[in-house]
Amino acid sequence: MAELKEERTANKILIVDTDAIVTQYYCQLYENRVHPIIEEMIRVQNYDMYLVLNNQGVPWVSDGLRQCSTGASRKSAQKLLMDMVEQYLYKQGFSDKVFEVGGNYQERLEQSIKLILRHSHIC
Numbered sequence: 001m002a003e004l005k006e007e008r009t010a011n012k013i014l015i016v017d018t019d020a021i022v023t024q025y026y027c028q029l030y031e032n033r034v035h036p037i038i039e040e041m042i043r044v045q046n047y048d049m050y051l052v053l054n055n056q057g058v059p060w061v062s063d064g065l066r067q068c069s070t071g072a073s074r075k076s077a078q079k080l081l082m083d084m085v086e087q088y089l090y091k092q093g094f095s096d097k098v099f100e101v102g103g104n105y106q107e108r109l110e111q112s113i114k115l116i117l118r119h120s121h122i123c
Contacts, residue, residue, distance in 0.1 A: 013120060020045050021088050025081050042088050049119050051112055052085055054078055054102045080112065 007014050027035045034070035055074050082100075089098050101111045 004012065004020070013116065016047070019047070021084055022081075025084055028084070029080060030078060049115065050085070050089060052081065052092070052098065052100045053108060054100055057103045058105060059085045 003016055004016075024035060024038045024042060027033055027038060029054050055078050083099060089095065099115050101108050101115070103111065
């Protein structure tokens with residue numbers, strides 16, 4: 001994984017946009033299945049913190065691939081993601097590393113920066 005290489009050379013902080021949990025989320029959302037190789041990747045990944053962006057406060061934007069454009073489907077998809085975070089992180093004892101971030105784009109950015117600075121050892 002390129003992520004492991006970047007981790008070795010990162011200057012104090014490495015931000016990963018899509019991890020194995022998110023990949024598994026899309027497998028379940030689009031293929032309605034759990035992929036065993038991704039399950040193993042989830043088991044071995046270990047991040048210092050995990051930010052979950054909820055889908056409230058920002059509009060749905062079509063990119064030609066995404067589904068879940070209605071309010072109900074967005075809510076259902078968000079619930080699936082949060083259920084998976086609970087399954088994979090909370091039950092493995094990582095609940096103190098998980099933070100839900102919401103609001104508009106600027107608010108998300110500000111919340112994320114504050115959380116990273118508060119929970120990292122760079123300051």
